[in-house]
Amino acid sequence: MTQRTNRKLIARHLARAVVLAGIGLYVARLSAIGSLGLYISPRMAIYTKLAAAALYLIAAALVYQALKAWDGQRDSGCGEACSHAPAPAGSSLRQLRAVALFALPLALFFLTPNTTIGSAMAAQKGMNLSGGAAKPVKQAASAPPAADELDQLFPHDSLTKPYAEFGRLLYAEPVIEIAAPRFLETLTTLSFFPDSFVGRRASISGFVYRDDTIGDGQFVLGRFAVQCCAADAIPYGIVVESPDAAKYASDEWMTVTGTLAKTTVDGDEVLLLKADAATKIEPAADPYVYPDMSFGA
Amino acid sequence: MTNAASKSRLALSAIFVLALLYFLTWGRHWPWPASLPHIGVDQWQSVKTVFVSLFLEALPFMLLGVLVSAMLQSFVSEAALARLIPRNPLLGVLCAGLLGVLLPVCECGMIPVVRRLLRKGMPAYIGMTYILAAPIVNPVTVLATYSAFRTAPEMALYRTVLGFAAAAAVGLLLSRARGKAAQPLRPDAASLHAAAAEHHHHEPHRSTSSRLLSFCSHAADEFFEMGKFLMLGAFLTASIQTFVSHKEMLALGGGAFGSHLFMMGFAYVISLCSTSDAFVAASFNGVFPAGALLAFLVYGPMVDFKNTLMLLSAFKARFVLRLLLLVTAVVLAASLLAGWLLESAAR
Secondary structure (H helix, E strand, C coil): CCHHHHHHHHHHHHHHHHHHHHHHHHHHHHHHCCCHHHCECHHHHHHHHHHHHHHHHHHHHHHHHHHHHHCCCCCCCCCHHHCCCCCCCCHHHHHHHHHHHHHHHHHHHHHCCCCCCCHHHHHHHCCEECCCCCCCCCCHHHCCCCCCHHHHHCCCCCCCHHHHHHHHHHHHCCCEEECCCCHHHHHHHHHHCHHHHCCCEEEEEEEEECCCCCCCCEEEEEEEECCCEHHHCEEEEEEEECCCHHHCCCCCEEEEEEEEEEEEECCEEEEEEEEEEEEECCCCCCCEECCCCCCCC | CCHHHHHHHHHHHHHHHHHHHHHHHHHHCCCCCCCCCCCCHHHHHHHHHHHHHHHHHHHHHHHHHHHHHHHHHHHCCHHHHHHHCCCCHHHHHHHHHHHHHHCCCCHHHHHHHHHHHHHCCCCHHHHHHHHHHHHHHCHHHHHHHHHHCCCCCHHHHHHHHHHHHHHHHHHHHHCCCCHHHHCCECCCHHHHHHHHHHHHHCCCCCCHHHHHHHHHHHHHHHHHHHHHHHHHHHHHHHHHHHHCCHHHHHCCCCHHHHHHHHHHHHHHHHCCCCCCHHHHHHCCECCECHHHHHHHHHHHHHCCHHHHHHHHHHECHHHHHHHHHHHHHHHHHHHHHHHHHHHHHHC
């Protein structure tokens, strides 16, 4: 192995080690400042952390190999027979490009602030309004004749039973809290039995969202539901009616308490929260909500 | 690598780097080039958030795939593999599909593993059946689908059966390929490297530590090779998610045929993992018929934007294109049939 190719090999090992350790460091930093949750859900975070640890190990092995090559030992782990030499012409440039392809985005990841997705993304994905188009495949219409008032309010079949039971619990609350850990399940239950909940009091916290289907004096308060990572986030929310609606800017976080009613958005009948109290709040530490896997189990 | 392929890769990298520079400009308050549309800070932040989240989520699975691939390289011989693989194409395809039930690896992790197996002599059609079926039929995905479609639990079953059948059908069609078409792997530096290493590994005096180092070196090689495509795929997917609204896409899909095509196109561009896409499909429940949702649930895990780029890291472009067309035709036909059966049954 010539001096030149040996130097190349060392440079390559070190450049790769820096990139791998950089990815590991990025994960560690996100975790340390509590921002990892902006990108991946808590149940997936452990795998990403394990991957970061593995990348450190591989980076360490590469540094060790570079050192061995530096010492001029021919029997480095990946000796002459499978060495990366003989290097084809122009390969330095190609290798530089390969490393840059990782280093550049990584630098951007480090340098730009960590933010959540907001109402701009919700507009692209389409806000799912409570009581809107999403309906159970099997309607609860075929339920047996109800025995008492609550059964009449919450008719169900075997599949919608968990929602009907949860609906009864919510119905008994003086103020229905639409909040984590059952944000999504609460909104779904309200969607399944909208008529039963009209006139009940409810409270919700989330970010302000609006688009041209939302009327004057109204806005949507919603949150993103995340499964694995922010890429699969789906916005869910409820229409809020307030005389002060125009005062609240999009993406602002608020808590609203009011009375449930119904309205029409873009031809669909949806639930409406008539606000009687609205306060601006700090964005939630964890901006996303997650489906409750134990719901109905 | 052929000259044309290297040129197209150069062009792709150039686009990527230019886009990143563009991305960088808002932070530095450089003057905007007048010809470029103004893109707000919050949109770039959305791109970053989705980009990083896709990358971080795929990272552990890709790394796992790379490590398994490096292990196969070191510990499983061609002869052992050849004994395990059924000679009969039908049997082979069914086994590959069933293997997907047992080994729950998502699509990002499978490509390095399958490439390694193909290098060791596994027929391409068996490898592809596994790549197509595994993300759908594995228990983690079945469970996720079940919990997403709580009020229609049969969707999990339909998805699994349809996914298995479509993967097997594509596998059988691929098994008819002969000659060059049956050798879809792209020749590249890593394979030469591996072939040389093969020779090296037979030397008796290699110590454990040196084996371990070579293991790490192979893993790093493959990580960078796959990672480039993951980066590119995640970045483009994040851009699509940020700049193309679902409503605009929805406007494209009308009628039964249109809704199937739309949901498949939608699954392709949003490039979600098979363990989380069911929840997105469930949010379209009521907007689209069950058949179109199934098209989404089966097509997305088999091929999508991110995974096409990752396939291109291992397979020849012509083969990837053929596979895409084949999967599209098979899934479209299968989901239309399933939708029709479901509707007739409901009546």
